[in-house]
Amino acid sequence: MEFTLKQKDSKSKARAGELSTDHGTIQTPIFMPVGTVASVKGVHQRELKDEINPDVILGNTYHLYLRPGIEILEQAGGLHKFMGWDRNILTDSGGYQVYSLSGNRKIKEEGVNFKSHIDGSSHFFTPENVMEIQRVIGADIIMAFDECTPYPCEYNYAKRSMHMTHRWLDRCISHLEKLPFKYGYSQSFFPIVQGSTYKDLRKQSAEYIASVGAEGNAIGGLSVGEPAEEMYEMAEIVCDILPEDKPRYLMGVGTPINILENIALGVDMFDCVMPTRNARNGMLFTAHGTINIKNKKWEADFSPIDEMGITFVDTEYSKAYLRHLFAANEYLGKQIATIHNLGFYLWLVRTARERILAGDFQEWKTNMVQQMDKRL
Amino acid sequence: MEFTLKQKDSKSKARAGELSTDHGTIQTPIFMPVGTVASVKGVHQRELKDEINPDVILGNTYHLYLRPGIEILEQAGGLHKFMGWDRNILTDSGGYQVYSLSGNRKIKEEGVNFKSHIDGSSHFFTPENVMEIQRVIGADIIMAFDECTPYPCEYNYAKRSMHMTHRWLDRCISHLEKLPFKYGYSQSFFPIVQGSTYKDLRKQSAEYIASVGAEGNAIGGLSVGEPAEEMYEMAEIVCDILPEDKPRYLMGVGTPINILENIALGVDMFDCVMPTRNARNGMLFTAHGTINIKNKKWEADFSPIDEMGITFVDTEYSKAYLRHLFAANEYLGKQIATIHNLGFYLWLVRTARERILAGDFQEWKTNMVQQMDKRL
Numbered sequence: 018m019e020f021t022l023k024q025k026d027s028k029s030k031a032r033a034g035e036l037s038t039d040h041g042t043i044q045t046p047i048f049m050p051v052g053t054v055a056s057v058k059g060v061h062q063r064e065l066k067d068e069i070n071p072d073v074i075l076g077n078t079y080h081l082y083l084r085p086g087i088e089i090l091e092q093a094g095g096l097h098k099f100m101g102w103d104r105n106i107l108t109d110s111g112g113y114q115v116y117s118l119s120g121n122r123k124i125k126e127e128g129v130n131f132k133s134h135i136d137g138s139s140h141f142f143t144p145e146n147v148m149e150i151q152r153v154i155g156a157d158i159i160m161a162f163d164e165c166t167p168y169p170c171e172y173n174y175a176k177r178s179m180h181m182t183h184r185w186l187d188r189c190i191s192h193l194e195k196l197p198f199k200y201g202y203s204q205s206f207f208p209i210v211q212g213s214t215y216k217d218l219r220k221q222s223a224e225y226i227a228s229v230g231a232e233g234n235a236i237g238g239l240s241v242g243e244p245a246e247e248m249y250e251m252a253e254i255v256c257d258i259l260p261e262d263k264p265r266y267l268m269g270v271g272t273p274i275n276i277l278e279n280i281a282l283g284v285d286m287f288d289c290v291m292p293t294r295n296a297r298n299g300m301l302f303t304a305h306g307t308i309n310i311k312n313k314k315w316e317a318d319f320s321p322i323d324e325m326g327i328t329f330v331d332t333e334y335s336k337a338y339l340r341h342l343f344a345a346n347e348y349l350g351k352q353i354a355t356i357h358n359l360g361f362y363l364w365l366v367r368t369a370r371e372r373i374l375a376g377d378f379q380e381w382k383t384n385m386v387q388q389m390d391k392r393l
Numbered sequence: 394m395e396f397t398l399k400q401k402d403s404k405s406k407a408r409a410g411e412l413s414t415d416h417g418t419i420q421t422p423i424f425m426p427v428g429t430v431a432s433v434k435g436v437h438q439r440e441l442k443d444e445i446n447p448d449v450i451l452g453n454t455y456h457l458y459l460r461p462g463i464e465i466l467e468q469a470g471g472l473h474k475f476m477g478w479d480r481n482i483l484t485d486s487g488g489y490q491v492y493s494l495s496g497n498r499k500i501k502e503e504g505v506n507f508k509s510h511i512d513g514s515s516h517f518f519t520p521e522n523v524m525e526i527q528r529v530i531g532a533d534i535i536m537a538f539d540e541c542t543p544y545p546c547e548y549n550y551a552k553r554s555m556h557m558t559h560r561w562l563d564r565c566i567s568h569l570e571k572l573p574f575k576y577g578y579s580q581s582f583f584p585i586v587q588g589s590t591y592k593d594l595r596k597q598s599a600e601y602i603a604s605v606g607a608e609g610n611a612i613g614g615l616s617v618g619e620p621a622e623e624m625y626e627m628a629e630i631v632c633d634i635l636p637e638d639k640p641r642y643l644m645g646v647g648t649p650i651n652i653l654e655n656i657a658l659g660v661d662m663f664d665c666v667m668p669t670r671n672a673r674n675g676m677l678f679t680a681h682g683t684i685n686i687k688n689k690k691w692e693a694d695f696s697p698i699d700e701m702g703i704t705f706v707d708t709e710y711s712k713a714y715l716r717h718l719f720a721a722n723e724y725l726g727k728q729i730a731t732i733h734n735l736g737f738y739l740w741l742v743r744t745a746r747e748r749i750l751a752g753d754f755q756e757w758k759t760n761m762v763q764q765m766d767k768r769l
Binding site for chain 2: 084
């Protein structure tokens with residue numbers, strides 16, 4: 018993997034970059050649509066590629082490990098082939114889902130015992146076996162196994178957890194050295210900064226993570242319920258420490274405004290279920306604010322979903338029609354809203370990149386943040 | 394509307410025809426995908442058009458009347474504009490759903506009292522207001538309001554019901570005369586033959602329906618649980634009486650085999666929820682038999698869904714991937730299976746038409762019926 022900085026913004030810490038992997042180039046800043054269990058919910062792979070056009074999508078190790086399971090993924094020749102996606106994939110480490118989804122999890126130094134949210138069966142994740150699982154899944158970028166602390170988090174817990182995450186990181190790295198690439202292409206490994214909302218811990222963790230010299234670095238444990246200002250404060254502290262010549266990935270963030278603010282702090286990569294999950298609940302993100310398409314006010318509004326027309330759904334369907342599909346509980350409504358939201362998120366990061374390259378990112382961002390902070 | 398017979402098969406009663414309306418040409422035999430409530434479930438309009446390519450789809454008056462309601466449809470300028478479909482639409486009369494879905498329905502000479510299956514609200518359908526509703530929906534082909542008798546049905550009930558359906562037909566026709574087209578294009582009206590599984594009633598009803606000289610004629614009350622042989626027997630009796638120079642529509646039929654057998658008896662038009670509903674349950678129809686994609690046997694079968702490649706889903710996704718989507722309850726699985734099944738149904742009727750024109754329909758049909766009658 019190679020990362021090239023193309024432009025640094027003069028009025029903010031925003032950067033435009035280019036990340037090259039064996040599955041193509043990722044232009045940063047980038048938003049990665051979440052394809053939890055080998056599918057971006059309700060979206061055909063060709064729509065994802067042709068209409069939404071992300072350079073990279075995200076898969077969840079926890080979900081893929083449970084279904085279809087690593088045996089099937091290995092027989093398929095990895096996730097790319099299994100799902101028919103020939104561009105980049107990043108997988109998380111499964112840690113976050115273990116903490117948020119599964120019952121009776123027990124975190125020990127050795128690893129995490131957890132029960133499947135599907136059938137209650139018992140499983141054990143360790144830094145070592147999570148590296149093995151991610152080798153089999155075969156994503157282009159794979160993540161360290163960490164503990165994602167909740168918010169709020171007591172200082173001493175956050176500190177102990179951070180140190181364990183660092184020890185787990187060492188185990189990930191030394192185990193990966195014994196595991197060759199499985200499918201003939203490279204996989205890059207990103208460690209994760211933790212430290213909850215404590216400045217000193219974040220600083221300490223960022224320094225430790227920077228010291229391992231990975232190909233890219235991630236910031237975890239944010240967007241877990243803390244106020245946006247705290248998220249920005251932590252992201253800034255960490256970005257200022259992480260190496261400039263490596264991509265920075267802020268995990269699980271966020272709203273369109275969160276994304277622009279964090280781009281301004283030096284973040285290059287994002288993922289979040291918000292555009293897809295909120296779409297399925299009838300919430301549309303647009304450049305002029307958010308729309309709750311279930312509202313009666315759209316019942317007889319026969320104008321296009323979004324005049325901007327980023328994807329085909331925006332102009333081929335009307336607000337009234339989309340509102341009807343939600344009212345009638347027709348799945349096509351969720352499909353349309355999902356394509357719209359992902360199209361908008363990708364437009365947002367693509368345009369941010371253009372503005373960084375053009376040198377007027379800061380003005381554009383200030384204006385967009387104001388515009389998007391409305392309910393239509 | 395104009396109907397032109399292009400070819401009559403010499404070894405069966407199959408016909409190839411062409412139906413011209415203000416929304417284009419319908420080549421018969423045709424299968425009409427069911428778009429219950431202004432959406433073919435899980436399928437974008439552009440996929441329906443470009444991949445499945447039917448000349449006509451079906452909407453359900455009962456469902457559209459309840460949601461979005463006729464006020465919205467009227468403001469939209471009719472169903473075509475509301476849903477963004479510029480080809481032909483046929484609407485049923487709502488009768489079938491009133492009998493099968495709604496609670497506490499009361500059938501009287503005047504019409505049918507029923508409760509909405511959504512909110513329990515009370516409604517009253519009459520031959521007259523159903524014509525008014527169908528004028529507002531604005532389909533190219535609209536159906537008479539009838540009673541669809543259940544199976545089995547006691548002879549005297551079937552006879553009384555048939556006569557009421559005939560009286561309702563007269564009321565439909567005389568009321569339609571007072572209702573001009575709403576949107577500048579024509580709507581053709583099809584009456585419906587009833588008579589349950591009684592030969593004498595079917596004969597009597599077909600003669601009555603033929604006598605009104607409509608632009609096309611339908612056969613109702615079949616595919617409601619009777620054995621296929623009885624369905625074929627009734628369809629044959631009725632087809633032999635209905636005018637040869639008008640299209641014949643067999644409502645609610647059926648399996649791929651049912652469709653080929655009824656084409657051989659002289660039926661031109663079909664609709665059924667089977668390809669879409671069964672798709673959502675993981676059942677795929679193919680030229681070589683049916684597939685239950687949920688079966689474990691497909692778990693590691695990485696071959697394309699269907700080598701025939703009628704639609705893009707058939708070759709872009711594997712059986713193992715589709716099986717995984719069903720196992721993980723991912724909606725994309727239903728979307729893929731729906732496009733596959735509808736693509737196959739349309740291929741089936743298109744190919745039947747080609748074979749009729751080529752003169753070897755009967756041999757092809759015999760072979761196809763044998764092939765399709767398997768579980769893979």
